[in-house]
Amino acid sequence: MKALSPEFAAHLASGATTLCWCWRVERRDGTVMGFTDHDNAMAFDGTTYEAASGFTASDITDGLGLSVDNLEVTGALSSATLTEDDLAAGRYDDARIAIYRVNWSDPSQRVLMRSGSIGEVRRTGASFTAELRGLAHYLQQPRGRLLQQTCDADLGDARCTIDLTSTAFRGTGAIVSALSARRFTVAGIDAFETRFFSRGLFTFTSGASSGLKIEIKAHTKLATSVEIELWTEAEGPPANGDTFIVTAGCDKRFETCKVRFVNVLNFRGFPAIPGNEFLTKIGRAS
Secondary structure (H helix, E strand, C coil): CCCCCCHHHHHHHHCCCCCCECCCECCCCCCEEEEEEECCEEEECCEEEEEHHHHHHHHCCCCCCCCEECCCEECCCCCCCCHHHHCCCCCCCHHHHEEEEECCCCCCCCEEEEEEEEEEEECCCEEEEEEEEEEHHHHHCCCCCCCCCCCCCCCCCCCCCCCCCCCCEEEEEEEEEEECCCCCEEEECCCCCCCCCCEEEEEEEECCCCEEEEEEEEECCCCEEEEECCCCCCCCCCCCHHHCEEEEECCHHHHHHCCCCCCCCCCCCCCCCHHHHHCCCCCCCC
């Protein structure tokens, strides 16, 4: 049951309403954006809701039980609001969404209709369609720890305790030759062994993608060069001379924790538990 203010309830009961939809988007990096299907911008609770954004939404439906309630929002990509580069870079992945029904003649009269997050985003030309998932979506995510041989901590977090700002686990350098948007030869990290930065983090510190952070797929030390391959393409074309920072990666294995990081006391896996081969063994009489 939605709680309406007496003024808003009276407005709805009047039979002549001035209503619009407003969407508040909060990305994981803290950026907040507002959109409305009204023809004039409005503001409330510290957020300005831009007009003429081209947003349209499917009907909101509520279901019983714990099933995830979804709806879709369709809009246009533009340099002033939602850009194709931002969507491609994943800046709107799991962004928090709040949808309001608002009396545009008096924005203090409003009601929160739905809260959730952005799920799948599809792009077609200069438009996009975003799936909005209800809060029940989070009830389907794994919680707690799993009994597994590999570590379930993130490298560098409070449970792991490794200091990734240390020069032992961090390197700086520059791109020598861009082989593609996600693969290039680099200089400056020759002292590190091959695969040391695999599964680590690559941060551009200059160039068209400055500030962008992408996970490293492969770090290969060749006879005369060092290659880095990223999991996804940089949003701006990498160029020779672009600088970067790389931090070490971890494959979550006990041996890696012991040899590379000397951090066995903080290993968060269970390396002694039997594997699948134990379940398939057949007992034999001696």
